[in-house]
Amino acid sequence: MPATCHCGLPAAYADCCGRFHRGEAAAATAEQLMRSRFAAFSVRDSAYLMRTWHPASRPPGIDLERKTRWVRLEILETTGGSVVHTEGTVRFRAHYVHRGKPGEMEEHSRFVRHEGRWVYSGAL
Structure with a gap:
Protein backbone atom coordinates (compact mmCIF):
# COMPACT_ATOMS: atom_id res chain seq x y z
CA MET A 1 0.00 0.00 0.00
CA PRO A 2 1.23 3.52 -0.71
CA ALA A 3 2.28 5.91 2.07
CA THR A 4 -0.78 8.03 1.30
CA CYS A 5 -4.23 6.94 0.26
CA HIS A 6 -5.03 6.36 -3.40
CA CYS A 7 -7.62 9.17 -3.18
CA GLY A 8 -4.87 11.78 -2.81
CA LEU A 9 -5.42 12.81 0.79
CA PRO A 10 -2.37 12.76 3.11
CA ALA A 11 -3.41 9.74 5.18
CA ALA A 12 -2.63 6.04 5.00
CA TYR A 13 -5.11 3.99 2.95
CA ALA A 14 -6.16 1.93 5.99
CA ASP A 15 -7.07 5.07 7.95
CA CYS A 16 -8.57 6.97 5.01
CA CYS A 17 -10.62 5.14 2.37
CA GLY A 18 -9.81 1.66 3.67
CA ARG A 19 -12.19 2.18 6.60
CA PHE A 20 -15.04 2.89 4.15
CA HIS A 21 -14.15 -0.13 2.03
CA ARG A 22 -14.14 -2.35 5.12
CA GLY A 23 -17.58 -0.98 6.17
CA GLU A 24 -16.28 0.59 9.40
CA ALA A 25 -17.47 4.08 8.42
CA ALA A 26 -19.56 5.84 5.78
CA ALA A 27 -18.55 8.86 3.72
CA ALA A 28 -19.79 12.07 5.34
CA THR A 29 -19.76 14.14 2.11
CA ALA A 30 -20.20 13.58 -1.61
CA GLU A 31 -16.53 14.45 -2.20
CA GLN A 32 -15.44 11.93 0.41
CA LEU A 33 -17.54 9.28 -1.32
CA MET A 34 -16.04 10.24 -4.70
CA ARG A 35 -12.53 9.90 -3.27
CA SER A 36 -13.35 6.55 -1.68
CA ARG A 37 -14.80 5.28 -4.96
CA PHE A 38 -11.65 6.30 -6.83
CA ALA A 39 -9.61 4.44 -4.21
CA ALA A 40 -11.90 1.42 -4.70
CA PHE A 41 -11.12 1.46 -8.42
CA SER A 42 -7.41 1.62 -7.50
CA VAL A 43 -7.59 -1.44 -5.23
CA ARG A 44 -10.19 -3.19 -7.43
CA ASP A 45 -12.89 -3.31 -4.75
CA SER A 46 -15.93 -3.91 -6.95
CA ALA A 47 -18.14 -4.82 -3.97
CA TYR A 48 -17.67 -1.33 -2.49
CA LEU A 49 -18.37 0.30 -5.85
CA MET A 50 -21.63 -1.63 -6.15
CA ARG A 51 -22.67 -0.82 -2.54
CA THR A 52 -22.12 2.89 -3.12
CA GLU A 65 -10.00 -3.95 -16.15
CA ARG A 66 -6.82 -5.58 -14.84
CA LYS A 67 -4.68 -3.75 -17.38
CA THR A 68 -5.80 -0.34 -16.07
CA ARG A 69 -4.10 1.18 -13.04
CA TRP A 70 -5.74 4.27 -11.50
CA VAL A 71 -2.94 6.54 -10.31
CA ARG A 72 -4.18 10.02 -9.38
CA LEU A 73 -7.39 11.92 -8.68
CA GLU A 74 -7.99 15.65 -9.10
CA ILE A 75 -11.14 17.20 -7.64
CA LEU A 76 -12.00 20.10 -9.95
CA GLU A 77 -15.27 21.36 -8.47
CA THR A 78 -17.93 20.43 -5.94
CA THR A 79 -21.45 21.73 -5.35
CA GLY A 80 -23.60 20.82 -2.36
CA GLY A 81 -22.75 17.40 -1.00
CA SER A 82 -21.93 18.48 2.55
CA VAL A 83 -23.14 16.88 5.76
CA VAL A 84 -26.30 19.05 5.60
CA HIS A 85 -27.17 18.43 1.93
CA THR A 86 -29.12 15.59 0.34
CA GLU A 87 -27.46 15.88 -3.06
CA GLY A 88 -24.30 17.21 -4.58
CA THR A 89 -21.98 17.06 -7.55
CA VAL A 90 -18.27 16.45 -7.95
CA ARG A 91 -16.37 17.23 -11.13
CA PHE A 92 -13.11 15.32 -11.23
CA ARG A 93 -10.26 14.18 -13.42
CA ALA A 94 -8.94 10.65 -12.90
CA HIS A 95 -5.51 9.72 -14.20
CA TYR A 96 -4.71 6.15 -15.16
CA VAL A 97 -2.23 3.95 -16.98
CA HIS A 98 -3.72 1.45 -19.42
CA ARG A 99 -1.41 -1.13 -20.97
CA GLY A 100 1.55 1.10 -20.14
CA LYS A 101 0.08 4.27 -21.66
CA PRO A 102 -1.06 7.20 -19.49
CA GLY A 103 -4.55 8.59 -19.86
CA GLU A 104 -7.18 10.58 -18.05
CA MET A 105 -10.93 10.80 -17.88
CA GLU A 106 -13.05 13.64 -16.63
CA GLU A 107 -16.57 13.35 -15.27
CA HIS A 108 -19.14 15.53 -13.55
CA SER A 109 -20.86 13.11 -11.16
CA ARG A 110 -24.08 13.38 -9.21
CA PHE A 111 -24.39 12.05 -5.66
CA VAL A 112 -27.51 11.71 -3.51
CA ARG A 113 -28.35 10.41 -0.08
CA HIS A 114 -30.09 7.05 -0.20
CA GLU A 115 -31.23 5.46 3.04
CA GLY A 116 -29.11 7.99 4.93
CA ARG A 117 -25.85 7.37 3.03
CA TRP A 118 -24.16 9.07 0.11
CA VAL A 119 -24.31 7.08 -3.14
CA TYR A 120 -23.16 7.68 -6.70
CA SER A 121 -26.14 8.44 -8.93
CA GLY A 122 -24.41 8.82 -12.30
CA ALA A 123 -22.69 11.24 -14.62
CA LEU A 124 -24.32 14.54 -15.50
Missing part, protein backbone atom coordinates in the same frame (compact mmCIF):
# COMPACT_ATOMS: atom_id res chain seq x y z
CA TRP A 53 -24.00 3.05 -6.43
CA HIS A 54 -27.66 4.16 -6.35
CA PRO A 55 -29.91 1.12 -7.00
CA ALA A 56 -31.81 2.99 -9.76
CA SER A 57 -28.66 3.44 -11.88
CA ARG A 58 -26.44 0.59 -10.63
CA PRO A 59 -25.42 -1.94 -13.29
CA PRO A 60 -25.87 -5.66 -12.60
CA GLY A 61 -22.12 -6.03 -12.19
CA ILE A 62 -18.81 -4.32 -12.71
CA ASP A 63 -15.71 -5.71 -14.39
CA LEU A 64 -12.56 -3.88 -13.35
Whole structure:
Protein backbone atom coordinates (compact mmCIF):
# COMPACT_ATOMS: atom_id res chain seq x y z
CA MET A 1 0.00 0.00 0.00
CA PRO A 2 1.23 3.52 -0.71
CA ALA A 3 2.28 5.91 2.07
CA THR A 4 -0.78 8.03 1.30
CA CYS A 5 -4.23 6.94 0.26
CA HIS A 6 -5.03 6.36 -3.40
CA CYS A 7 -7.62 9.17 -3.18
CA GLY A 8 -4.87 11.78 -2.81
CA LEU A 9 -5.42 12.81 0.79
CA PRO A 10 -2.37 12.76 3.11
CA ALA A 11 -3.41 9.74 5.18
CA ALA A 12 -2.63 6.04 5.00
CA TYR A 13 -5.11 3.99 2.95
CA ALA A 14 -6.16 1.93 5.99
CA ASP A 15 -7.07 5.07 7.95
CA CYS A 16 -8.57 6.97 5.01
CA CYS A 17 -10.62 5.14 2.37
CA GLY A 18 -9.81 1.66 3.67
CA ARG A 19 -12.19 2.18 6.60
CA PHE A 20 -15.04 2.89 4.15
CA HIS A 21 -14.15 -0.13 2.03
CA ARG A 22 -14.14 -2.35 5.12
CA GLY A 23 -17.58 -0.98 6.17
CA GLU A 24 -16.28 0.59 9.40
CA ALA A 25 -17.47 4.08 8.42
CA ALA A 26 -19.56 5.84 5.78
CA ALA A 27 -18.55 8.86 3.72
CA ALA A 28 -19.79 12.07 5.34
CA THR A 29 -19.76 14.14 2.11
CA ALA A 30 -20.20 13.58 -1.61
CA GLU A 31 -16.53 14.45 -2.20
CA GLN A 32 -15.44 11.93 0.41
CA LEU A 33 -17.54 9.28 -1.32
CA MET A 34 -16.04 10.24 -4.70
CA ARG A 35 -12.53 9.90 -3.27
CA SER A 36 -13.35 6.55 -1.68
CA ARG A 37 -14.80 5.28 -4.96
CA PHE A 38 -11.65 6.30 -6.83
CA ALA A 39 -9.61 4.44 -4.21
CA ALA A 40 -11.90 1.42 -4.70
CA PHE A 41 -11.12 1.46 -8.42
CA SER A 42 -7.41 1.62 -7.50
CA VAL A 43 -7.59 -1.44 -5.23
CA ARG A 44 -10.19 -3.19 -7.43
CA ASP A 45 -12.89 -3.31 -4.75
CA SER A 46 -15.93 -3.91 -6.95
CA ALA A 47 -18.14 -4.82 -3.97
CA TYR A 48 -17.67 -1.33 -2.49
CA LEU A 49 -18.37 0.30 -5.85
CA MET A 50 -21.63 -1.63 -6.15
CA ARG A 51 -22.67 -0.82 -2.54
CA THR A 52 -22.12 2.89 -3.12
CA TRP A 53 -24.00 3.05 -6.43
CA HIS A 54 -27.66 4.16 -6.35
CA PRO A 55 -29.91 1.12 -7.00
CA ALA A 56 -31.81 2.99 -9.76
CA SER A 57 -28.66 3.44 -11.88
CA ARG A 58 -26.44 0.59 -10.63
CA PRO A 59 -25.42 -1.94 -13.29
CA PRO A 60 -25.87 -5.66 -12.60
CA GLY A 61 -22.12 -6.03 -12.19
CA ILE A 62 -18.81 -4.32 -12.71
CA ASP A 63 -15.71 -5.71 -14.39
CA LEU A 64 -12.56 -3.88 -13.35
CA GLU A 65 -10.00 -3.95 -16.15
CA ARG A 66 -6.82 -5.58 -14.84
CA LYS A 67 -4.68 -3.75 -17.38
CA THR A 68 -5.80 -0.34 -16.07
CA ARG A 69 -4.10 1.18 -13.04
CA TRP A 70 -5.74 4.27 -11.50
CA VAL A 71 -2.94 6.54 -10.31
CA ARG A 72 -4.18 10.02 -9.38
CA LEU A 73 -7.39 11.92 -8.68
CA GLU A 74 -7.99 15.65 -9.10
CA ILE A 75 -11.14 17.20 -7.64
CA LEU A 76 -12.00 20.10 -9.95
CA GLU A 77 -15.27 21.36 -8.47
CA THR A 78 -17.93 20.43 -5.94
CA THR A 79 -21.45 21.73 -5.35
CA GLY A 80 -23.60 20.82 -2.36
CA GLY A 81 -22.75 17.40 -1.00
CA SER A 82 -21.93 18.48 2.55
CA VAL A 83 -23.14 16.88 5.76
CA VAL A 84 -26.30 19.05 5.60
CA HIS A 85 -27.17 18.43 1.93
CA THR A 86 -29.12 15.59 0.34
CA GLU A 87 -27.46 15.88 -3.06
CA GLY A 88 -24.30 17.21 -4.58
CA THR A 89 -21.98 17.06 -7.55
CA VAL A 90 -18.27 16.45 -7.95
CA ARG A 91 -16.37 17.23 -11.13
CA PHE A 92 -13.11 15.32 -11.23
CA ARG A 93 -10.26 14.18 -13.42
CA ALA A 94 -8.94 10.65 -12.90
CA HIS A 95 -5.51 9.72 -14.20
CA TYR A 96 -4.71 6.15 -15.16
CA VAL A 97 -2.23 3.95 -16.98
CA HIS A 98 -3.72 1.45 -19.42
CA ARG A 99 -1.41 -1.13 -20.97
CA GLY A 100 1.55 1.10 -20.14
CA LYS A 101 0.08 4.27 -21.66
CA PRO A 102 -1.06 7.20 -19.49
CA GLY A 103 -4.55 8.59 -19.86
CA GLU A 104 -7.18 10.58 -18.05
CA MET A 105 -10.93 10.80 -17.88
CA GLU A 106 -13.05 13.64 -16.63
CA GLU A 107 -16.57 13.35 -15.27
CA HIS A 108 -19.14 15.53 -13.55
CA SER A 109 -20.86 13.11 -11.16
CA ARG A 110 -24.08 13.38 -9.21
CA PHE A 111 -24.39 12.05 -5.66
CA VAL A 112 -27.51 11.71 -3.51
CA ARG A 113 -28.35 10.41 -0.08
CA HIS A 114 -30.09 7.05 -0.20
CA GLU A 115 -31.23 5.46 3.04
CA GLY A 116 -29.11 7.99 4.93
CA ARG A 117 -25.85 7.37 3.03
CA TRP A 118 -24.16 9.07 0.11
CA VAL A 119 -24.31 7.08 -3.14
CA TYR A 120 -23.16 7.68 -6.70
CA SER A 121 -26.14 8.44 -8.93
CA GLY A 122 -24.41 8.82 -12.30
CA ALA A 123 -22.69 11.24 -14.62
CA LEU A 124 -24.32 14.54 -15.50
